[in-house]
Structures are given as C-alpha cells and as structure tokens.
Amino acid sequence: xxxxxxxxxxxxxxxxxxxxxxxxxxxxxxxxxxxxxxxxxxxxxxxxxxxxxxxxxxxxxxxxxxxxxxxxxxxxxxxxxxxxxxxxxxxxxxxxxxxxxxxxxxxxxxxxxxxxxxxxxxxxxxxxxxxxxxxxxxxxxxxxxxxxxxxxxxxxxxxxxxxxxxxxxxxxxxxxxxxxxxxxxxxxxxxxxxxxxxxxxxxxxxxxxxxxxxxxxx
Amino acid sequence: xxxxxxxxxxxxxxxxxxxxxxxxxxxxxxxxxxxxxxxxxxxxxxxxxxxxxxxxxxxxxxxxxxxxxxxxxxxxxxxxxxxxxxxxxxxxxxxxxxxxxxxxxxxxxxxxxxxxxxxxxxxxxxxxxxxxxxxxxxxxxxxxxxxxxxxxxxxxxxxxxxxxxxxxxxxxxxxxxxxxxxxxxxxxxxxxxxxxxxxxxxxxxxxxxxxxxxxxxxxxxxxxxxxxxxxxxxxxxxxxxxxxxxxxxxxxxxxxxxxxxxxxxxxxxxxxxxxxxxxxx
Numbered sequence: 001x002x003x004x005x006x007x008x009x010x011x012x013x014x015x016x017x018x019x020x021x022x023x024x025x026x027x028x029x030x031x032x033x034x035x036x037x038x039x040x041x042x043x044x045x046x047x048x049x050x051x052x053x054x055x056x057x058x059x060x061x062x063x064x065x066x067x068x069x070x071x072x073x074x075x076x077x078x079x080x081x082x083x084x085x086x087x088x089x090x091x092x093x094x095x096x097x098x099x100x101x102x103x104x105x106x107x108x109x110x111x112x113x114x115x116x117x118x119x120x121x122x123x124x125x126x127x128x129x130x131x132x133x134x135x136x137x138x139x140x141x142x143x144x145x146x147x148x149x150x151x152x153x154x155x156x157x158x159x160x161x162x163x164x165x166x167x168x169x170x171x172x173x174x175x176x177x178x179x180x181x182x183x184x185x186x187x188x189x190x191x192x193x194x195x196x197x198x199x200x201x202x203x204x205x206x207x208x209x210x211x212x213x214x215x216x217x218x
Numbered sequence: 219x220x221x222x223x224x225x226x227x228x229x230x231x232x233x234x235x236x237x238x239x240x241x242x243x244x245x246x247x248x249x250x251x252x253x254x255x256x257x258x259x260x261x262x263x264x265x266x267x268x269x270x271x272x273x274x275x276x277x278x279x280x281x282x283x284x285x286x287x288x289x290x291x292x293x294x295x296x297x298x299x300x301x302x303x304x305x306x307x308x309x310x311x312x313x314x315x316x317x318x319x320x321x322x323x324x325x326x327x328x329x330x331x332x333x334x335x336x337x338x339x340x341x342x343x344x345x346x347x348x349x350x351x352x353x354x355x356x357x358x359x360x361x362x363x364x365x366x367x368x369x370x371x372x373x374x375x376x377x378x379x380x381x382x383x384x385x386x387x388x389x390x391x392x393x394x395x396x397x398x399x400x401x402x403x404x405x406x407x408x409x410x411x412x413x414x415x416x417x418x419x420x421x422x423x424x425x426x427x428x429x430x431x432x433x434x435x436x437x438x439x440x441x442x443x444x445x446x447x448x449x450x451x452x453x454x455x456x457x458x459x460x461x462x463x464x465x466x467x468x469x470x471x472x473x474x475x476x477x478x479x480x481x482x483x484x485x486x487x488x489x490x491x492x493x494x495x496x497x498x499x
Contacts (some may be wrong), residue, residue, distance in 0.1 A: 053471075054459075055463075071453070090343065
C-alpha cells in the first residue's frame with residue numbers, strides 16, 4: 001500500500017477536466033491537504049492548503065489571472081508560492097519570506113499529478129487512456145479489484161467496466177478507509193461507451209462498498 | 219489546554235426571552251449544564267448533579283460560570299441609554315475555537331472578501347492605521363479610530379459610507395463593537411459578540427445589538443446580522459489549526475491585525491488558553 005501513503009511519488013489528485021481555468025480545488029497528497037489551482041493561462045500549481053496569515057484553507061479561495069487569492073483577506077500568491085499582495089496594505093510589497101509551501105504539479109492523460117519530491121522522475125504514463133471520472137469509494141484496493149474482477153498492481157487496477165477497457169488509479173481521499181478512484185478509459189472510446197463506463201463505475205462503487213459492509217471475502 | 223484561568227469568567231448560556239420552566243441542557247467548557255426559568259421568574263443554572271451555578275441576567279442573555287467570578291459582568295453603559303432597540307439575534311453554532319470567533323469579530327480586513335458588497339468591497343481594501351491599547355485599569359483590549367469604507371454598513375444605511383468603529387474586549391470570549399450610526403450622527407450603535415465556549419473547538423455565538431433604528435422591522439435586523447455571521451462561519455470552520463495559536467510563528471500578522479495581536483497578547487498574559495494552541499502542544 002506504499003504508493004497510496006507516500007507524498008514522494010507522483011499521485012493522481014484530480015481529472016484535468018474537473019479543474020477549469022481560473023479555479024481551485026482541495027486535494028490530498030498522503031497526509032497533506034493541498035489546494036490545486038489552474039491559472040488563467042492553463043498552468044496547474046499545487047500548494048499547502050493553508051494561508052500562512054490566519055490559517056484559512058486556500059482551496060476556498062479564488063483565482064484571478066495568474067494568482068491564487070485567499071478568501072479570508074485576499075492575500076494573493078503566485079505560482080512560485082510567494083505572496084504577491086496584501087489588499088489591506090496596497091502600497092506594501094510583501095517580504096519574500098511570506099510564502100506558501102509548493103508541490104510539483106503536472107498533467108498527463110487528462111490527470112493532474114502532484115508530488116512532494118523534487119527527485120520524482122517522469123509523470124506516470126497511461127498511454128492510450130484518458131481520465132473520465134473521479135469518485136470516492138469506501139473500500140480497500142483489494143476489495144475494489146475483486147468487485148471489478150480486475151487485476152490490482154500497486155495503486156492501479158486494470159479491467160473492463162461497462163464493456164469498455166478501463167484502468168482505475170487509486171489515491172488517498174484523506175478519509176480513513178476511503179479511496180479516491182480515477183476512472184481512465186481507452187482514449188478512443190465513443191460517447192456511448194463513456195456513458196456506460198461512468199454508470200458502471202457507480203455500480204462498482206455500490207458493489208465494493210456493500211461487500212465491505214457485509215464482510216464478503218475480497 | 220487549561221480551564222483554570224477562564225473558569226471564573228462569565229459566559230452567555232441562553233436568551234432570557236426563551237427561558238423555559240423545564241429548562242434546556244447545554245454545554246459550558248465541556249460540562250453539561252441546565253438553564254431554566256425558576257418559580258420566582260428568575261433564570262436558574264445548575265450542573266446535571268443539581269449543583270447551582272452563579273447567574274447574571276443582562277443584555278438579553280443569561281450568564282453563568284463554572285467557577286467563582288471575582289467581579290460582576292462587564293458594563294456596556296451605552297446599551298442602557300433610552301431610545302435604543304435591543305436585538306436578540308439568536309444563536310449560531312460554530313465548529314471553531316471560541317477565541318477564533320472573537321478574533322474574527324475584531325477583524326475588518328476581511329470585509330471586502332467575506333462580506334462582499336455589504337461590509338466591504340474591492341477596491342476599497344486598505345486598512346488605515348488605527349490605535350490599539352490594553353487599558354490597564356479596566357483590563358480590556360481597545361481599538362479606536364478604526365475606519366473602513368462600507369457599501370452597506372447597516373440595515374439602516376443607504377449607499378456607501380466610511381464607517382468608524384471602536385472595538386472592545388472586556389472578557390476572553392466577548393467583544394463589544396461601537397459603530398457609526400447612520401440615522402444619528404454622533405451616536406454609536408452597539409453590536410456585541412457573546413461567545414459561549416461549549417468545548418475548546420466548538421462554540422455557540424450569541425450576537426446582540428443595541429441600535430438607534432426605529433424603522434427597520436425587527437426581523438430584518440435579525441436577518442441582517444445572521445447573514446453576516448453565517449458568512450463568517452464559512453471562514454471559522456475552515457481555519458487550521460482549529461484552536462487559536464497564541465505563540466508567534468504559526469501565523470503572520472500585519473499592521474491591519476494589531477487588534478488581534480493585542481487580543482492574543484492579553485489572552486496569554488492572563489493564561490486565558492481554553493481554545494488556544496500553544497507551541498508546547
């Protein structure tokens with residue numbers, strides 16, 4: 001279960017499609033709460049989900065142009081994590097020491113990836129797949145793989161869902177016993193296949209969670 | 219965590235107007251208490267074991283304490299001037315430290331972002347210098363000459379004005395705000411925040427007002443203040459850590475935060491740490 005618990009590997013936190021330009025969302029990297037945001041120019045950045053001023057979650061903030069602002073007092077942070085402006089003191093240039101911790105962020109195959117490691121190599125490739133939908137599932141990876149009838153390898157499950165070739169990427173949801181699951185399907189799938197896979201994912205979640213509650217063997 | 223220094227303080231535990239003979243159970247600093255209307259028409263507060271607790275009836279609320287208050291409840295002389303409307307706003311439960319709730323009340327820099335187009339609006343975000351002091355004789359934190367541009371400062375305000383404020387912290391979980399009164403220049407409206415510490419990370423907030431406003435229906439006055447406080451709640455329940463850090467280093471204040479800096483210093487000086495986080499923890 002190492003991959004789900006380490007902040008030092010590339011971790012899938014969201015679908016690119018769920019993070020439009022000029023928006024911010026909360027995310028989880030192992031034990032750390034993150035705010036992942038996309039600037040107007042499309043760049044994705046990840047920072048610690050806490051404004052150093054008064055501790056407010058930055059994932060509740062807003063993005064304007066190329067900066068993330070805290071919703072509490074409007075403190076503005078650039079992609080480097082540095083505080084660019086403090087609205088209560090418009091004439092002040094914030095000292096360089098005021099900054100929010102940053103994480104590496106990247107996108108590939110329609111998935112947003114983050115890591116706390118500066119050494120982590122290339123972003124994992126899932127060639128031929130495209131992110132379709134993310135859900136949380138209150139079940140273990142083994143239980144989920146068993147419910148799908150797929151094969152579990154680390155934090156990846158391969159199988160078929162709704163008649164479509166599918167891959168599930170597993171990550172920590174931040175809640176004990178609950179997985180964040182990203183469904184990837186063949187990138188050439190037709191709309192009908194996407195709809196079928198999306199619906200089947202809901203069925204899979206129910207099945208895995210019911211099996212967890214009733215204690216069926218995984 | 220320590221209840222010691224704060225245990226002898228007065229706390230709001232309910233509205234006088236809503237007392238019932240059969241009483242109602244609530245929490246005070248982790249202790250279950252019962253607040254009821256006695257046969258003599260006075261408020262009664264007791265532990266679940268039936269041990270009576272001190273009671274004060276004032277400012278629309280019942281006040282009590284788990285300890286032995288050394289002095290009476292603080293005075294708000296202005297609130298007793300004739301001609302004011304006294305407004306029981308009610309209660310808002312907030313999953314935060316009681317101290318964080320008070321600190322947020324002392325803050326004006328958040329108005330344009332949290333109370334957008336009501337108590338503040340961009341680009342009017344600047345907080346001008348104001349005066350902060352700990353008045354040694356009264357042992358209270360005071361901030362004066364606080365000015366802020368407000369699109370709709372009160373229910374009775376029409377259009378934007380620069381509002382002047384004074385803030386006062388007479389008790390660890392209570393604050394009194396004096397605010398420019400639109401219909402009566404020269405007078406101050408009184409808006410208070412009385413916070414009942416249920417636990418270190420959960421509180422009931424009882425705002426109360428004494429206003430010069432004869433026109434606005436009571437329901438509208440209550441709705442206005444509840445709307446403002448519900449906006450604050452979305453902040454208060456999302457601050458990390460949940461407890462108020464009293465030691466420097468955990469958070470970064472600026473000149474606009476001088477009231478909060480003085481409040482934290484005053485709390486620490488008195489050992490008022492119920493709901494606080496100290497470095498040692």
